[in-house]
Amino acid sequence: xxxxxxxxxxxxxxxxxxxxxxxxxxxxxxxxxxxxxxxxxxxxxxxxxxxxxxxxxxxxxxxxxxxxxxxxxxxxxxxxxxxxxxxxxxxxxxxxxxxxxxxxxxxxxxxxxxxxxxxxxxxxxxxxxxxxxxxxxxxxxxxxxxxxxxxxxxxxxxxxxxxxxxxxxxxxxxxxxxxxxxxxxxxxxxxxxxxxxxxxxxxxxxxxxxxxxxxxxxxxxxxxxxxxxxxxxxxxxxxxxxxxxxxxxxxxxxxxxxxxxxxxxxxxxxxxxxxxxxxxxxxxxxxx
Numbered sequence: 001x002x003x004x005x006x007x008x009x010x011x012x013x014x015x016x017x018x019x020x021x022x023x024x025x026x027x028x029x030x031x032x033x034x035x036x037x038x039x040x041x042x043x044x045x046x047x048x049x050x051x052x053x054x055x056x057x058x059x060x061x062x063x064x065x066x067x068x069x070x071x072x073x074x075x076x077x078x079x080x081x082x083x084x085x086x087x088x089x090x091x092x093x094x095x096x097x098x099x100x101x102x103x104x105x106x107x108x109x110x111x112x113x114x115x116x117x118x119x120x121x122x123x124x125x126x127x128x129x130x131x132x133x134x135x136x137x138x139x140x141x142x143x144x145x146x147x148x149x150x151x152x153x154x155x156x157x158x159x160x161x162x163x164x165x166x167x168x169x170x171x172x173x174x175x176x177x178x179x180x181x182x183x184x185x186x187x188x189x190x191x192x193x194x195x196x197x198x199x200x201x202x203x204x205x206x207x208x209x210x211x212x213x214x215x216x217x218x219x220x221x222x223x224x225x226x227x228x229x230x231x232x233x234x235x236x237x238x239x240x241x242x243x244x245x246x247x248x249x250x251x252x253x254x255x256x257x258x259x260x261x262x263x264x265x266x267x268x269x270x271x272x273x274x275x276x277x278x279x280x281x282x283x284x285x286x287x288x
Contacts, residue, residue: 001148002156003166004228011230014237015161021244022197036202044082046210047186053078074111081107085187089201094167094192095154097146103191104177104184112179118142119178134224136175145174153192164192165236169229172220189236208243 045060053075055063062069063079085106092099105116114120119142125134137145149170153163171185186206193200209216215235223232261272 002152003149003170005162005166005230005233006228007158007162008230008234010234011162011237014234014241015159018161018237018241018244021241021248022199025199025244025247039202039204040083040086042204043190043206044079044086046204046206047183048075048078048082050186050206050210050213050216051182055079077110081109081111082183084109086190089187089191089194090198092191092195094188094195095150097150100146100150100184100188103187104180107183107187108177108180112177114178118146118176121178123175123178125175134173134175134221136181137173142174142176146176149174160192160196161237161240162233164189164196165233166229167192168236169220169223169232173224193240203243203247205240205243208239208246212239 041057041061041064044064045055045057048055048060055069055071055075059069059071060079063076064083069076085103088103088106092103101116101118108115118139119136120139122138123136149167153167156163158166168185168189171181171188175181177184186209190200190205193205219232219235223229
């Protein structure tokens with residue numbers, strides 16, 4: 001069964017622009033090991049911070065580096081678990097439920113009783129004063145709903161960029177786990193994107209979600225009241241595009257960042273970067 005959404009011109013334009021930016025980025029991010037590690041830490045910190053983990057990015061870095069950190073043991077465990085899960089991104093099949101459950105097990109080990117299993121009880125999301133904001137699917141329907149979602153993901157030819165947003169939203173809507181649904185929705189979108197283009201394993205989309213957390217939850221709430229997830233898909237594609245554009249820079253030996261103007265073709269953008277980087281080291285160039 002196809003999830004409720006329709007392709008819009010906005011989505012298609014976003015997909016085209018994302019693909020264009022990816023073509024420019026691929027020659028820099030993949031080879032920058034320091035940037036990759038920093039981005040992985042940003043992803044973990046941001047995704048956990050959205051769920052009210054109070055550890056700072058510096059503390060997250062120290063935990064991952066094996067240093068002692070003073071903090072809530074549960075929050076420290078969440079960081080270690082998230083690191084284990086994110087390290088598996090490029091080994092996970094995005095349309096295999098066993099891998100999906102494996103990722104949840106890594107993400108929630110030692111934190112929830114049903115780690116790596118779909119929940120066995122009803123669950124809801126409540127606001128500050130106790131009103132129900134969202135009710136997850138009844139537990140007896142979870143397996144069938146997840147079977148349908150993964151079958152659609154595997155067999156449908158919707159562009160992966162859009163499909164990743166649909167999965168993110170459906171995971172939040174179905175709420176298949178007792179805990180960790182938000183983290184899994186964001187992680188699994190990255191798994192789908194990284195399976196399509198490995199550069200996404202190192203791009204911290206979660207950071208921009210965290211910075212726009214209020215809008216993120218507002219859109220989820222709005223889409224809950226609508227008949228399709230179009231608004232959420234367009235929101236997440238905009239987040240992806242904005243995140244990628246923030247990396248349309250290269251760092252020279254002088255640590256000067258080069259911003260690439262919009263409207264350039266891939267080859268023009270690459271030429272612009274090379275010439276600008278050259279001019280950070282030399283006062284002029286000649287075609288003689």
